[in-house]
Amino acid sequence: MSTPSQDPSKTLPTNALSFRLDSMIAFSGKLLSWLWVVTIAVVLTNVFSRFILGRGSIALEELSWHFFGATMIMTLAYAIVTDDHVRVDVLRERFSLRLMAWIELLGIALLMLPLLYFIIDQLIEYAYRSFEQGESSQAPSGLPYRFILKSTLPIGMILIAVAMVSRLLRCTTYLFKFPREVRPTHPTDFR
Numbered sequence: 001m002s003t004p005s006q007d008p009s010k011t012l013p014t015n016a017l018s019f020r021l022d023s024m025i026a027f028s029g030k031l032l033s034w035l036w037v038v039t040i041a042v043v044l045t046n047v048f049s050r051f052i053l054g055r056g057s058i059a060l061e062e063l064s065w066h067f068f069g070a071t072m073i074m075t076l077a078y079a080i081v082t083d084d085h086v087r088v089d090v091l092r093e094r095f096s097l098r099l100m101a102w103i104e105l106l107g108i109a110l111l112m113l114p115l116l117y118f119i120i121d122q123l124i125e126y127a128y129r130s131f132e133q134g135e136s137s138q139a140p141s142g143l144p145y146r147f148i149l150k151s152t153l154p155i156g157m158i159l160i161a162v163a164m165v166s167r168l169l170r171c172t173t174y175l176f177k178f179p180r181e182v183r184p185t186h187p188t189d190f191r
Helices: 017-031 035-050 058-081 099-135 146-176
Strands: none
Touching: 017 035, 017 058, 017 146, 035 058, 099 146
């Protein structure tokens, strides 16, 4: 069974701005995906230290879930750009490209972008408050500078919003022929 990203008849056209936005998200996603290597190294170090050496570390435990959460939120936009995120494909594969474009256009414009605006606004304040208070772990040997972790939340959501704007522009290109479709000279498959 082919997915929309593999089936050319189910692919939205690209315009100049969406191509630039997708390229930016793809670049940051590939760069940030290296954090998964660091995350795995920290988790394995924690497991080895705790279960083999018998020396647990609260700081190492916190670092492992901090890295996991930060990496997850900051690489989600890449999944949107490459169309590798979870969808209800049982329904979606039966839709025409026009119906899919309308559903995405309305969903992004009326639901996703307003919700992302509210979330980003609140998360920026949340991270800033943590910075102002010099927040650190409540555990005695836990990690300081909790604002660093909390700052990854609005950054990840901003990347998702950029990916959503790009997708919205691609829908308008297909449905309304605006912005004008372009066919980049190099491949648009960002994988």
